[in-house]
Amino acid sequence: MIPGLSRRALIAVPALLAAPWLHASEHEVALQVTGRVKSGSVRLSLADLKKLPQLSFVTNTPWTREPHMYAGPLLRDVLVAAGADLSATTIRAVALNDYQISIPLKDALSYPVIVAHQRDGQPMPVRDRGPLFIIYPFDSDADLQSTRFYQRAIWQLKSIQVD
16 A cells, blocks of 8 residues: 555546546547537547648747647637637637636637647647647737736637537
């Protein structure tokens, strides 16, 4: 027995590591888009997201000590692929821990916001803000370097509701 760990904790750790969102395959659902979409709900796998045109950029964030390269499809391309109504005003992004943030849809249309699935050329694990991260190219525009935009970035993304 490991000092400080109960038998129950030793049983729970392997169960947690077996959780599907920790080891999702390319073809399992990575992102669900609901609300004002043509079919009411669209489930996209990582493979689906990788089929979309990819964009990468290097940027600093308030959460990292140095700039990193993030890569993934544009948020607007994800919304189009899901059949979202682009006349909607907001999207509600939800993380794996159910944290939610509202993002004006105009951000996705005005800025090269991406749904990143890679950082520095590697997939992002859940413990490191993955597997999906809505991120703005903060270093590309001084206007984006503000709390207002930093708060709209969301990691461990699991769903988007188009309102």
